[in-house]
Amino acid sequence: xxxxxxxxxxxxxxxxxxxxxxxxxxxxxxxxxxxxxxxxxxxxxxxxxxxxxxxxxxxxxxxxxxxxxxxxxxxxxxxxxxxxxxxxxxxxxxxxxxxxxxxxxxxxxxxxxxxxxxxxxxxxxxxxxxxxxxxxxxxxxxxxxxxxxxxxxxxxxxxxxxxxxxxxxxxxxxxxxxxxxxxxxxxxxxxxxxxxxxxxxxxxxxxxxxxxxxxxxxxxxxxxxxxxxxxxxxxxxxxxxxxxxxxxxxxxxxxxxxxxxxxxxxxxxxxxxxxxxxxxxxxxxxxxxxxxxxxxxxxxxxxxxxxxxxxxxxxxxxxxxxxxxxxxxxxxxxxxxxxxxxxxxxxxxxxxxxxxxxxxxxxxxxxxxxxxxxxxxxxxxxxxxxxxxxxxxxxxxxxxxxx
Ligand code: PLP
Numbered sequence: 001x002x003x004x005x006x007x008x009x010x011x012x013x014x015x016x017x018x019x020x021x022x023x024x025x026x027x028x029x030x031x032x033x034x035x036x037x038x039x040x041x042x043x044x045x046x047x048x049x050x051x052x053x054x055x056x057x058x059x060x061x062x063x064x065x066x067x068x069x070x071x072x073x074x075x076x077x078x079x080x081x082x083x084x085x086x087x088x089x090x091x092x093x094x095x096x097x098x099x100x101x102x103x104x105x106x107x108x109x110x111x112x113x114x115x116x117x118x119x120x121x122x123x124x125x126x127x128x129x130x131x132x133x134x135x136x137x138x139x140x141x142x143x144x145x146x147x148x149x150x151x152x153x154x155x156x157x158x159x160x161x162x163x164x165x166x167x168x169x170x171x172x173x174x175x176x177x178x179x180x181x182x183x184x185x186x187x188x189x190x191x192x193x194x195x196x197x198x199x200x201x202x203x204x205x206x207x208x209x210x211x212x213x214x215x216x217x218x219x220x221x222x223x224x225x226x227x228x229x230x231x232x233x234x235x236x237x238x239x240x241x242x243x244x245x246x247x248x249x250x251x252x253x254x255x256x257x258x259x260x261x262x263x264x265x266x267x268x269x270x271x272x273x274x275x276x277x278x279x280x281x282x283x284x285x286x287x288x289x290x291x292x293x294x295x296x297x298x299x300x301x302x303x304x305x306x307x308x309x310x311x312x313x314x315x316x317x318x319x320x321x322x323x324x325x326x327x328x329x330x331x332x333x334x335x336x337x338x339x340x341x342x343x344x345x346x347x348x349x350x351x352x353x354x355x356x357x358x359x360x361x362x363x364x365x366x367x368x369x370x371x372x373x374x375x376x377x378x379x380x381x382x383x384x385x386x387x388x389x390x391x392x393x394x395x396x397x398x399x400x401x402x403x
Contacts, residue, residue, distance in 0.1 A: 184219075
């Protein structure tokens with residue numbers, strides 16, 4: 001037998017886990033499945049800005065060679081100007097790393113930091129790559145609670161109670177996947193203060209920072225501190241609807257002086273993989289300097305705004321389902337009333353839904369949520385499809401085993 005390495009033992013990614021295989025099997029057998037498992041805008045008819053695609057295509061000839069391991073200077077200069085424009089001063093192109101999507105940079109950032117047994121504070125629920133990256137690196141993911149009753153904001157006292165001498169960093173996902181919460185300046189300031197007090201790095205995953213509803217304002221964590229090493233992480237996948245290009249970046253700011261050795265480690269990992277996909281690097285400057293295509297989509301009359309409204313209204317009309325209205329991103333994380341439904345295994349619940357109605361959502365435990373009482377739905381399909389889908393979910397729940 002050939003076995004996986006021990007490092008993979010606690011590593012999972014349920015968005016493409018066993019239920020995903022069941023969904024593919026249904027499709028192979030000729031069924032149409034509504035796949036609401038992953039935040040991939042293109043299959044639902046969203047397009048990256050035309051000028052971004054054209055610029056990338058025009059530059060294919062210039063993109064034949066490797067770039068610098070951190071990425072093309074022109075693209076990193078564009079990222080620098082972008083962050084200066086939203087209030088982050090003193091950024092240098094040298095503080096920016098480009099990656100094959102943000103996913104690769106999350107792996108690098110965590111792998112370069114942790115020794116066996118080192119701890120990282122990660123939200124629960126989370127985007128599960130963060131937990132997976134920590135486990136894969138030999139670290140211990142320690143989950144802090146985001147409180148549904150407080151609009152899914154992180155519970156600061158829970159964060160404080162979980163800090164130990166081994167805690168190296170805290171992860172913020174803002175706007176949040178899977179809950180859609182967008183954090184206030186006051187909350188972010190409290191987290192920055194905790195990080196400063198305990199000498200923690202902040203990883204601020206802001207990949208949905210332009211997908212905001214109802215006039216919500218996003219505060220980049222890095223603008224609140226010079227004293228903490230803050231690593232801001234983003235990319236083109238969501239804000240520019242270009243998930244397939246695999247273009248992400250991370251930007252180091254704040255207490256860089258005390259992190260020279262860690263930064264050297266990041267350089268080593270970046271250079272080991274030589275560089276990220278160069279054609280996609282060409283997309284970054286045009287995207288950041290062009291008109292953000294999501295700007296109109298998130299308006300109440302825009303596609304995402306409308307889909308959010310329909311999904312929220314219909315889901316919360318189902319007896320036994322409640323949901324905090326998301327203020328950002330394109331996910332909802334509804335709660336299933338445990339007093340009404342007898343769900344002990346939330347993976348089985350999503351398997352049952354898939355089998356009965358050919359709808360694929362991801363169970364809450366796939367986002368490191370501790371109770372079998374949530375699931376995540378992606379509201380990227382057009383309004384008619386979403387509406388029919390939620391009707392089918394209501395039908396499914398109307399016959400589901402009661403508690
Ligand atoms: N971070 C969050 C919160 C995400 O939701 C995702 C993708 O869904 C990523 C990071 C990874 O994005 P990508 O690798 O496409 O840049």
